[in-house]
Ligand SMILES: Nc1ncnc2c1ncn2[C@@H]1O[C@H](COP(=O)(O)OP(=O)(O)O)[C@@H](O)[C@H]1O
C-alpha cells in the first residue's frame with residue numbers, strides 16, 4: 536500500500552484553496568507505487584493525482600516537475616503539473632513536499648506484446664528528443680557514481696558467489712567506455728507499471744522521479760530489460776526488435792551506441808539489482824519502500840553477461 540502519509544479530506548479541501556481547480560469531490564488513496572504517497576483527487580473541475588514526496592529532497596523536486604511540464608508542452612502524454620495561485624508547482628501538505636499533476640487515462644499492461652513494445656520504443660525516442668531542449672540539469676540519481684557507492688553498501692550482505700558477480704561487473708563497467716554516447720534527459724525507470732494504456736495508445740507515461748541526465752542508451756537498456764524480458768529473464772527477440780526498431784526510426788542509434796549495447800544492458804540490470812538489494816538489506820528507518828525481488832535483476836544480469844544479441848539494426 537503506498538499511502539505512507541494520510542491526508543484528511545478536510546485538510547485537502549483547505550489546501551486546494553491555494554489552487555484554481557475547484558472544490559474537492561473525492562479523495563482516494565492509490566495502492567500501487569513504491570516510494571511516494573499518491574492519491575486520486577477529483578474536484579468540481581477535473582481529475583488529478585496528488586503526490587506527497589516521502590524521500591526525495593525538496594531541492595531536487597523542481598527538476599522533475601518542470602521536466603514533466605516541458606514534456607507535456609511537447610505533446611507527450613506526460614502528466615502536466617498544476618501550478619498554484621502563486622504559480623508554484625511544489626507545495627507542502629501534511630508536512631511533506633506535495634504536488635498535483637493531471638490524472639491521465641489508461642492502465643498498465645503487465646503482459647506486453649510486440650505492438651506495445653513498438654509504441655514504447657517510439658515514445659522513449661520522442662521523450663529523448665523533446666528532452667534535448669529542457670533547460671534544467673540534474674545528474675541521473677542512479678548513475679555510475681551511485682552504482683559504485685550502492686555496491687559498497689550492499690556487498691557485505693551478499694553471499695560469496697554474488698559478491699564475486701558484483702565485483703566482476705563493477706570492474707567490467709569501470710573499464711567500459713561510455714564517453715562518446717549521446718546524452719540527455721532520461722526517464723530511467725520506464726517499466727511496465729509506469730506506462731498507462733488507453734486501448735492501443737499510450738495514455739500516460741508516469742513516475743519521472745528517477746529522471747536525470749545520462750547516456751540515452753542507458754534508458755533504452757532499462758526499458759528493454761523490463762518490456763522485452765520473458766519470465767525466465769531472457770530477451771524476447773521479437774519484442775526487443777520491435778522496441779529497438781521503433782526507437783531507431785525516431786532517433787537512429789550511433790555506432791558508439793551499437794558498440795556499447797551489450798555492456799549497457801548489463802549496467803541497467805546492475806542498477807536495479809543494486810537498488811532492490813539495498814531496499815531489501817538496508818531499509819531506511821522511517822522510510823517505507825515496497826521491496827521488489829533483487830534476485831530477478833541479479834539473474835537478468837547473469838543472463839546479459841552470458842550473451843546479448845546486438846542492436847538488430
Ligand atoms: N498522472 C497519473 N495519472 C493516472 N494515474 C496515475 C498518475 N500518476 C500515478 N498514477 C497511478 O498511481 C500509481 C503509483 O504511481 P507511481 O508514480 O508509480 O508511484 P511511486 O512514485 O510511489 O512509485 C500508478 O501505478 C498509477 O496507477
Ligand SMILES: N[C@@H](CCOP(=O)(O)O)C(=O)O
Nearest residue numbers: 568569724726729742807827
Ligand atoms: N522500477 C523499479 C522500482 C521503482 O518503482 P516505481 O513503482 O517507482 O516504478 C524496480 O522495478 O525495481
